[in-house]
Amino acid sequence: MSNDPKPNGNGIAGLLTTLASSGDNWVKLIIVGGLFVNTIWTKNNGTGIKEADRQLDILRVTVSRQIKSIYDNQNFLFDFVDSVRMSQDKIQTKLDIPHESATPYPRQTLPDYLGPYPYPQHP
Numbered sequence: 533m534s535n536d537p538k539p540n541g542n543g544i545a546g547l548l549t550t551l552a553s554s555g556d557n558w559v560k561l562i563i564v565g566g567l568f569v570n571t572i573w574t575k576n577n578g579t580g581i582k583e584a585d586r587q588l589d590i591l592r593v594t595v596s597r598q599i600k601s602i603y604d605n606q607n608f609l610f611d612f613v614d615s616v617r618m619s620q621d622k623i624q625t626k627l628d629i630p631h632e633s634a635t636p637y638p639r640q641t642l643p644d645y646l647g648p649y650p651y652p653q654h655p
Contacts, residue, residue, distance in 0.1 A: 620634070
């Protein structure tokens with residue numbers, strides 16, 4: 533009794549085993565050609581996926597920079613508005629004009645983009 537594993541009769545492995553054992557050289561040649569073409573397609577598919585991931589990482593970095601620029605510009609505008617409101621508040625206070633005191637606009641800050649996946653772990 534042999535301890536060698538027996539080929540499974542189900543699925544592609546069983547089909548290939550059955551076809552290869554038929555003894556016809558043309559069938560064997562077609563199987564080898566199919567495996568060769570499958571190997572090339574699989575290799576190219578992996579390359580395409582890596583290229584797509586690289587392009588997505590570039591897109592993520594570009595979008596994060598643009599969004600950060602929007603928030604920085606918004607904060608610059610809020611700084612300007614706050615300075616105008618504070619100066620008006622000082623003038624109205626010196627002239628004894630009743631008014632509500634100016635409060636600064638709340639700021640929103642964005643964290644820096646952590647880079648492409650997998651993200652570095654922060655402590």
